[in-house]
Amino acid sequence: MSSTFLGMPAAPPRSPYGAGNLRGERTFPEAAAHELGNDQLRANLHRATRTIRAKRLAVTAELPDWEELRAAGAAVKNEAMGRLPELLEQLEAKVTEAGGTVHWARDAAEANALVTELVAATGSREVIKVKSMATQEIGLNEHLESQGITAHETDLAELIVQLADDRPSHILVPAIHRNREEIRRIFLERIPGVDPGLDSVPAELAAAARAYLREKFMSVPVAVSGANFGIAETGTLSVVESEGNGRMCLTLPRTLITVMGIEKVLPRYADLEVFLQLLPRSSTGERMNPYTTLWTGVTPGDGPQDFHLVLLDNGRTAALADPIGREALNCIRCSACLNVCPVYERVGGHAYGSTYPGPIGAVLTPQLAGTHAAKNDPNASLPYASTLCGACYDACPVKIDIPSLLVELRHQTTERTGRSAERLAMKAAAAVMGRPKLYTTAQRAAAIGRIAAGRDGKISHLPPPLGGWTESRDITAPPRRTFRAWYASQEGRDALAAAAAEHPADTEMPEEER
Amino acid sequence: MRIGLFATCLGDTLFPDAVRATALLVARLGHEIVFPPDQTCCGQMHVNTGYQREPVPLVRNFAEQFGDASIDAVVMPSGSCVGCVRHQHPLVADRYGDAALRSGVAAVRDKTYELSEFLVDVLDATDVGAYFPHRVTYHPTCHSLRMLGVGDKPLRLLRAVEGIDLVELPEADACCGFGGTFAVKNAATSTAMLRDKLDHIASTDAAVCTAGDSSCLMHIGGGLSRIRSGTRTLHLAEILAATRTAPYVPLETTR
Numbered sequence: 190m191s192s193t194f195l196g197m198p199a200a201p202p203r204s205p206y207g208a209g210n211l212r213g214e215r216t217f218p219e220a221a222a223h224e225l226g227n228d229q230l231r232a233n234l235h236r237a238t239r240t241i242r243a244k245r246l247a248v249t250a251e252l253p254d255w256e257e258l259r260a261a262g263a264a265v266k267n268e269a270m271g272r273l274p275e276l277l278e279q280l281e282a283k284v285t286e287a288g289g290t291v292h293w294a295r296d297a298a299e300a301n302a303l304v305t306e307l308v309a310a311t312g313s314r315e316v317i318k319v320k321s322m323a324t325q326e327i328g329l330n331e332h333l334e335s336q337g338i339t340a341h342e343t344d345l346a347e348l349i350v351q352l353a354d355d356r357p358s359h360i361l362v363p364a365i366h367r368n369r370e371e372i373r374r375i376f377l378e379r380i381p382g383v384d385p386g387l388d389s390v391p392a393e394l395a396a397a398a399r400a401y402l403r404e405k406f407m408s409v410p411v412a413v414s415g416a417n418f419g420i421a422e423t424g425t426l427s428v429v430e431s432e433g434n435g436r437m438c439l440t441l442p443r444t445l446i447t448v449m450g451i452e453k454v455l456p457r458y459a460d461l462e463v464f465l466q467l468l469p470r471s472s473t474g475e476r477m478n479p480y481t482t483l484w485t486g487v488t489p490g491d492g493p494q495d496f497h498l499v500l501l502d503n504g505r506t507a508a509l510a511d512p513i514g515r516e517a518l519n520c521i522r523c524s525a526c527l528n529v530c531p532v533y534e535r536v537g538g539h540a541y542g543s544t545y546p547g548p549i550g551a552v553l554t555p556q557l558a559g560t561h562a563a564k565n566d567p568n569a570s571l572p573y574a575s576t577l578c579g580a581c582y583d584a585c586p587v588k589i590d591i592p593s594l595l596v597e598l599r600h601q602t603t604e605r606t607g608r609s610a611e612r613l614a615m616k617a618a619a620a621v622m623g624r625p626k627l628y629t630t631a632q633r634a635a636a637i638g639r640i641a642a643g644r645d646g647k648i649s650h651l652p653p654p655l656g657g658w659t660e661s662r663d664i665t666a667p668p669r670r671t672f673r674a675w676y677a678s679q680e681g682r683d684a685l686a687a688a689a690a691e692h693p694a695d696t697e698m699p700e701e702e703r
Numbered sequence: 704m705r706i707g708l709f710a711t712c713l714g715d716t717l718f719p720d721a722v723r724a725t726a727l728l729v730a731r732l733g734h735e736i737v738f739p740p741d742q743t744c745c746g747q748m749h750v751n752t753g754y755q756r757e758p759v760p761l762v763r764n765f766a767e768q769f770g771d772a773s774i775d776a777v778v779m780p781s782g783s784c785v786g787c788v789r790h791q792h793p794l795v796a797d798r799y800g801d802a803a804l805r806s807g808v809a810a811v812r813d814k815t816y817e818l819s820e821f822l823v824d825v826l827d828a829t830d831v832g833a834y835f836p837h838r839v840t841y842h843p844t845c846h847s848l849r850m851l852g853v854g855d856k857p858l859r860l861l862r863a864v865e866g867i868d869l870v871e872l873p874e875a876d877a878c879c880g881f882g883g884t885f886a887v888k889n890a891a892t893s894t895a896m897l898r899d900k901l902d903h904i905a906s907t908d909a910a911v912c913t914a915g916d917s918s919c920l921m922h923i924g925g926g927l928s929r930i931r932s933g934t935r936t937l938h939l940a941e942i943l944a945a946t947r948t949a950p951y952v953p954l955e956t957t958r
């Protein structure tokens with residue numbers, strides 16, 4: 190038998206093009222312009238982000254060691270990313286030891302096929318689901334549907350989104366773009382047997398959802414969940430939630446299938462001490478979330494008797510190989526960066542075209558799925574979806590420096606694009622600004638812009654590509670004289686001398702009188 | 704002290720009044736202004752748009768112009784340009800520069816200050832003898848606030864101004880939507896952010912909206928001009944430079 194040397198393993202793959210939910214159909218500016226026309230969305234986002242910002246600030250300010258906690262969170266995540274292969278193998282061994290089965294999925298297609306197979310093996314045509322970003326990322330519900338399996342979302346907001354055939358727009362509050370009246374109508378249309386007199390008060394809406402969901406909890410024998418944390422040391426998995434519907438899914442069915450991104454692993458059980466403080470305070474602005482479920486493999490006679498853990502890569506190894514991606518993988522999906530982001534607040538989550546919206550989405554999505562998988566890849570516009578205002582970095586519980594990562598991603602994007610009109614313009618600008626003589630000549634040319642201005646000295650229309658500026662802003666005509674020209678003039682010298690003479694030390698004995 | 708003044712390309716070319724005010728203010732406080740005539744641009748726009756090779760000559764020029772050891776501090780009326788010098792010059796030098804550039808950048812970076820930092824931290828001055836009898840609101844630009852962490856230094860300087868009627872800007876720390884090329888690449892979103900900022904400014908009834916960065920002021924001022932607002936923008940330096948003997952007069956006439 191001959192053996193073939195296959196060489197070094199190929200670079201780990203990004204999430205393949207066209208699979209899952211890591212790429213929109215339009216570029217960010219196009220999608221954003223569309224979303225900006227949605228007044229309901231803007232009003233909801235405005236109200237919700239403000240409420241949550243205030244709550245988060247209150248519960249983070251009250252902890253004397255909040256900054257130390259953030260530093261500890263960042264340190265633990267950095268350690269975990271540095272030891273990822275070893276920790277994952279440890280996690281696999283521990284879960285297996287405790288009676289669970291571990292599966293490895295390279296991408297969305299593999300993970301979807303795995304879960305489908307596992308569900309099919311139980312004979313059930315239905316599954317109940319705990320809110321999970323990983324399964325949203327791989328498009329699991331759509332895949333199950335195509336295989337004749339119905340997935341019921343049980344998180345209230347996810348349920349609303351699912352019943353409306355919509356997509357989530359926020360990591361934590363997936364239906365943030367809907368109001369109560371819309372929800373009432375969705376329930377009336379889509380929940381079988383709902384009281385036709387249903388009111389839009391929150392308690393009634395919640396009761397209608399509860400009645401519907403309870404029936405599912407009691408009858409569906411398979412649940413699919415994500416995981417917030419997976420502990421390598423013990424093989425323990427954890428889901429953190431507010432409603433208790435997750436707890437129902439994690440404890441009632443016979444079979445539990447958990448899909449977890451490989452970056453969710455933590456080295457030690459004790460690390461939860463840090464993250465169970467950081468996460469609820471950053472995400473919902475609560476001191477502690479109402480339900481924290483921890484489970485380790487299978488416990489005979491208690492809870493699911495058949496447990497499967499699907500470890501999902503889908504571009505994560507590729508991200509890990511890049512310093513930008515490695516830092517972005519530290520994200521614990523608290524959504525604090527979304528809630529403080531002025532761009533997200535205006536355009537909402539759908540504009541980002543990915544399961545992961547907002548500032549971290551603008552970094553993570555390009556890292557997981559790439560930015561140049563096709564011509565005019567919408568993901569290439571994401572790194573520019575930020576003013577670099579820095580509010581996200583201040584809020585992040587694991588101190589991910591998102592603005593710097595965005596600047597680095599922009600650099601990667603331009604390096605990959607090669608020649609472009611923009612690069613030529615940047616080159617030209619740098620060439621002029623790098624040569625003082627050319628620069629002063631260009632400044633004189635800029636002053637010619639005065640003729641574009643009206644009598645009031647304002648320019649209110651510019652040709653493309655700068656036309657976007659003058660849609661909402663005037664430009665003041667360039668001044669007659671630059672600063673350097675003033676500085677070199679007699680007037681400038683006199684003015685500076687006069688200012689210097691005002692300094693007390695000098696005014697006591699002005700030059701002329703000395 | 705000998706103070707190197709960096710005008711910034713935007714200030715030098717489009718907003719010379721703010722740079723002039725910075726120069727006059729520092730001179731009035733008893734320090735010598737040095738203006739290296741071959742200075743140009745810090746390269747912030749290049750780096751923030753994703754270009755790091757192109758601005759190498761700019762980074763080098765900046766380090767050379769202000770490297771002179773007899774210059775005690777480099778001051779500029781722009782928080783974002785200081786942010787660029789502090790955080791992005793080392794990055795560019797590390798990646799695309801040589802050893803000489805790296806050491807040059809490190810030396811200049813450590814003596815570079817945004818105007819309010821220079822006044823409060825280096826000169827230990829909050830009352831700079833200014834007189835400005837107008838209603839003013841202050842917008843803390845994002846780079847000053849978060850990247851440099853200037854905190855309430857600009858406000859402390861403003862509170863000490865004689866005659867000023869300083870009113871708080873609601874949601875002051877919200878970004879105005881400028882973001883350099885963001886304002887053009889994502890014009891619709893930038894405009895939505897600007898609208899909210901303009902509404903908040905209008906609610907203060909201030910005659911002047913001030914900030915420490917001409918770039919954000921260009922954006923906000925352009926918006927105020929478009930809606931024919933009664934509020935105008937003015938750089939923080941122009942307020943601090945105004946005195947009883949040389950009060951602020953709108954300089955449109957000199958344009």
Ligand code: SF4
Nearest residue numbers: 520521523524526585
């Ligand atoms: S990047 Fe930070 S703030 Fe944003 S969701 Fe992740 S952990 Fe939370």
